[in-house]
C-alpha cells in the first residue's frame with residue numbers, strides 16, 4: 001500500500017455540504033496518495049456520490065477545502081472549474097455520446113488540443129485499453145464490457161491526475177464484472193493513476209483497492225486495508241457492512257463475553273457485568289452430525305453452491321444461528337452439533 005501522506009494527490013479538509021436539511025457531507029477529511037486506488041463504500045445515501053461531485057467540481061462545497069496536488073481547488077474564496085481540475089470521471093451508465101463513434105467520444109474529451117495531437121493521443125489510448133478494433137463503432141454496437149472500456153478510454157485520454165469512478169462495473173454481469181474490473185485496475189496501476197472508485201459491493205471493495213474508505217451519514221467511519229476493515233472493524237456498522245454476522249447477547253466479565261452458548265475471550269473497554277453483543281461469522285461455526293460444544297435444531301437450509309446456509313435454532317437464543325457449512329447433511333437432518341471458532345468472533349458493547 002502507498003502511504004497516503006507521502007505524496008498527496010488529493011486532500012479533503014473538513015469538507016461539508018448540505019442540501020436543505022440533509023447533511024450530505026459532514027466535515028470529511030481525507031488524504032489520498034498519488035497512485036493510490038481507493039474504494040469508497042457505504043450504504044445508500046451516505047454521501048459517496050456527493051463526495052465525488054465535490055472533488056470533480058461539478059458542485060460546490062459549503063465549508064472546508066479541497067486540494068489537488070497541493071493546490072486549493074475548492075475553498076472559502078476559490079473555486080476551480082471542473083475542466084481545469086485534470087480529473088476524469090467514469091459513470092455507472094458510462095454516459096457515452098450515442099451519436100458519436102468510440103473514437104469521436106474520445107476526441108470529444110481532447111477538444112482544445114491541436115487536431116493531430118488529439119488524433120495521436122486517441123489512438124494511443126485505444127491501443128492501451130485494447131479497443132482499437134472498436135473505434136469506428138457507435139455505443140449501441142458495443143457490449144457492456146466494451147462500453148465500459150470505451151468510457152474508461154474517454155476518461156483517461158486527457159491524462160487526468162485523478163480518475164473518479166461511480167459504480168463503474170455494476171452494469172456488468174457477475175463473470176464479466178470480475179474480469180473487466182481486474183483488467184481495468186491492473187491497467188490503472190500500470191499507468192500510476194490515482195483512483196477513487198465508489199462501489200456498493202463489499203466483496204469488490206475488499207478485493208479491489210489499496211485502501212477502503214467506509215462512509216456513513218456524510219462522515220468517514222473507518223479507513224484502512226481490506227484486512228483492517230474486515231478483521232478489525234471499529235464499530236458494528238463497519239462490521240456488518242462486510243459480513244452478515246450472528247449477534248448473540250451476553251455480559252462482559254473477566255475479559256470474556258458470557259453467552260447462552262459459551263464464554264468467549266474478547267477485548268472490550270467495558271465495566272464488569274456490562275451487556276455486550278458477540279458477533280459470530282456464519283462461516284466460523286462448524287456443524288457436525290453428533291457432538292459439538294452445543295446442539296441445535298435445523299430450521300431451514302439454503303443451498304448456495306460451495307456452501308449451504310443453515311438456520312439453526314439453539315436453546316437460550318431468540319434468533320436462530322446462521323451457519324455456512326460445506327458439510328452435506330442428509331435431507332431431513334434435524335439435530336446437529338455446533339462449534340464456534342473463537343477467531344470468527346468480535347464483540348461490541350450492547351446497543
Ligand SMILES: Nc1ncnc2c1ncn2[C@@H]1O[C@H](COP(=O)(O)OP(=O)(O)OP(=O)(O)O)[C@@H](O)[C@H]1O
Nearest residue numbers: 019022023024042043044045046047048049050051
Ligand atoms: N441535489 C440534491 N438535492 C437534495 N438532496 C441531495 C442532493 N444530492 C444528494 N442529496 C442527498 O444527500 C445525501 C447523500 O447523497 P449521495 O447521492 O451522495 O449518496 P450515495 O452514498 O452516493 O448514495 P447511493 O449509494 O444511493 O448512490 C442523500 O440523503 C441524498 O438524498
